[in-house]
Amino acid sequence: SGKKTEIQWKGAGATPYSRHADGRAVLRSSVREYLMSEAMYHLGVPTTRALSLSLTGEEVVRDILYSGNPQEEKGAVVIRTAESFLRFGHFELLSAQQEYKTLQDLLDFTIKNYFPEIQSEGNQKYKDFFENVAERTADLMVEWFRVGFVHGVMNTDNMSVLGLTIDYGPFSMMDEYDLNFTSNTTDLPGRRYAFGKQGQIAQWNLWQLANALHPIIKDEKFLEDTLNKFGDYFWKGHDNMLCDKFGFDELRVNDEEFFINWQGLMQEFQLDYTLFFNLLERVGDYDLKDEFEKISYTVLDDKAFSKIKNFINQYELRIQKNKISREESLVLMRKNNPKFTLRNYLLYECIEEIEKGETALLEKLIIALENPYEEKFPKFSAKRPTKYDDVSGCSMLSCSS
Structure with missing residues (x-):
C-alpha cells in the first residue's frame, strides 16, 4: 500500500514513558489486547493491530482490582502495529513544556507522513490537520457505537491523531444495552467514560488538543468553531449509522x-x-x-x-417507507450488524484456558473474530451466561495490566 508501519513492543520493560511503573505486562491483559485489536480490525473499525503474543517466562506482580491484594501473574509481550502511534498527548506534552519549535516540527512531520490529503501551505495546513483529526475522531466514535465497544480509559494519551482505536485496557463489548455502562471499575464514581458519553469525551479531548496547538495555529475563533461543529458532525454520523443498522434507506x-x-x-x-x-x-x-x-x-x-x-x-x-427493497435493506443490516462480538466472558474463559496451557478456545475465537458477520460458532453468539454476571473480568475490569 506504500504506507509506513510502526512496530511497538508492549510489556518489554521500562521506557522513559513508564513513569514509576515497571513497563511489564501480564498474560491476562496481553491476550485481551491481542484478540480485541484483531477483532476490531475484522469488524471494520479503525484500530492498531497485533502481530504476536508471547510469554516472557517472568512472573509479574499486579493488584487486579487495586484492592490491596497483589498477586503474581505470568508476564507477556504483545507486539502491536499501526501506521503511527502518535497520540493527542504527544502534542500536549510539547506545548505544556513550551517547546513550540519542536511542536511545529512534529506537526510538519505528522502532516507530511500521515496526512497526504493535506496539500495546503503555511498556517492553513495546521488548521486542515486539526479539522481532519476532529472528523476522524468523530467517525471512530460512531464506529464504536455501531459495534458496541466501550474503551474504558479515554484520556488524551489514549487518543490517536489518526483516528485509530488504541491502548486496549479495561474495554468491553456491550452485552445488555446501557448508555451508562462503564467497563472500568475506577470510572464508577462519575462514569466519565460510559458508553453513551464517548462522543462527548472525544470532544473534550479535542479541546485539549486545540489548546495544545493554539500557539501554532493562533486562531482561537477557528478552533472554537471547529470544536463546536464536532457535535453536529458526530450526531449526524451516529444517526446515519443507526439507519444502517435498522436497514433504513435514509434518515427521515x-x-x-x-x-x-x-x-x-x-x-x-x-x-x-x-x-x-x-x-x-x-x-x-x-x-x-x-x-x-x-x-x-x-x-x-x-x-x-x-x-x-x-x-x-x-x-x-x-x-x-423505504425506497429500497426489503432484500436491499437486509444487505445493509447484515453489513453493519455483526453476528459475533468478542465479549468479555469469552476472553475470560480463553485466558483461563491459556493459563492452563490449553489453546483450543483461543483457536476457535480467532476463527470467529476473523468472520464477525458470519455465525461460525452459534455458542459464541449467545448472550452472556448468568454465571458470569458478577465475575470480575467478565463485566468490569480495572486498568491493571
Missing part, C-alpha cells in the same frame, strides 16, 4: 424519536445489543416471546412483551 422525519424510543426499550428490558439487531433481521419469522426471552438479561412479563410488540410494529411501518 421522526427517525430520531424512533431511536430514542428504541434506546428506552433496550434499557428498560436489558436487551442484548448485538442479538437485538440479529433478531430484527428475522422479524416475522419467529415467536416474539420465545426469541426476546433469549436476548434479555431480565425477566419479561406480558406488559414487557406488549411494549416490545408495539415497537416491532412501529419498526415494520417505518421499513415500509
Whole structure:
C-alpha cells in the first residue's frame, strides 16, 4: 500500500514513558489486547493491530482490582502495529513544556507522513490537520457505537491523531444495552467514560488538543468553531449509522424519536445489543416471546412483551417507507450488524484456558473474530451466561495490566 508501519513492543520493560511503573505486562491483559485489536480490525473499525503474543517466562506482580491484594501473574509481550502511534498527548506534552519549535516540527512531520490529503501551505495546513483529526475522531466514535465497544480509559494519551482505536485496557463489548455502562471499575464514581458519553469525551479531548496547538495555529475563533461543529458532525454520523443498522434507506422525519424510543426499550428490558439487531433481521419469522426471552438479561412479563410488540410494529411501518427493497435493506443490516462480538466472558474463559496451557478456545475465537458477520460458532453468539454476571473480568475490569 506504500504506507509506513510502526512496530511497538508492549510489556518489554521500562521506557522513559513508564513513569514509576515497571513497563511489564501480564498474560491476562496481553491476550485481551491481542484478540480485541484483531477483532476490531475484522469488524471494520479503525484500530492498531497485533502481530504476536508471547510469554516472557517472568512472573509479574499486579493488584487486579487495586484492592490491596497483589498477586503474581505470568508476564507477556504483545507486539502491536499501526501506521503511527502518535497520540493527542504527544502534542500536549510539547506545548505544556513550551517547546513550540519542536511542536511545529512534529506537526510538519505528522502532516507530511500521515496526512497526504493535506496539500495546503503555511498556517492553513495546521488548521486542515486539526479539522481532519476532529472528523476522524468523530467517525471512530460512531464506529464504536455501531459495534458496541466501550474503551474504558479515554484520556488524551489514549487518543490517536489518526483516528485509530488504541491502548486496549479495561474495554468491553456491550452485552445488555446501557448508555451508562462503564467497563472500568475506577470510572464508577462519575462514569466519565460510559458508553453513551464517548462522543462527548472525544470532544473534550479535542479541546485539549486545540489548546495544545493554539500557539501554532493562533486562531482561537477557528478552533472554537471547529470544536463546536464536532457535535453536529458526530450526531449526524451516529444517526446515519443507526439507519444502517435498522436497514433504513435514509434518515427521515421522526427517525430520531424512533431511536430514542428504541434506546428506552433496550434499557428498560436489558436487551442484548448485538442479538437485538440479529433478531430484527428475522422479524416475522419467529415467536416474539420465545426469541426476546433469549436476548434479555431480565425477566419479561406480558406488559414487557406488549411494549416490545408495539415497537416491532412501529419498526415494520417505518421499513415500509423505504425506497429500497426489503432484500436491499437486509444487505445493509447484515453489513453493519455483526453476528459475533468478542465479549468479555469469552476472553475470560480463553485466558483461563491459556493459563492452563490449553489453546483450543483461543483457536476457535480467532476463527470467529476473523468472520464477525458470519455465525461460525452459534455458542459464541449467545448472550452472556448468568454465571458470569458478577465475575470480575467478565463485566468490569480495572486498568491493571
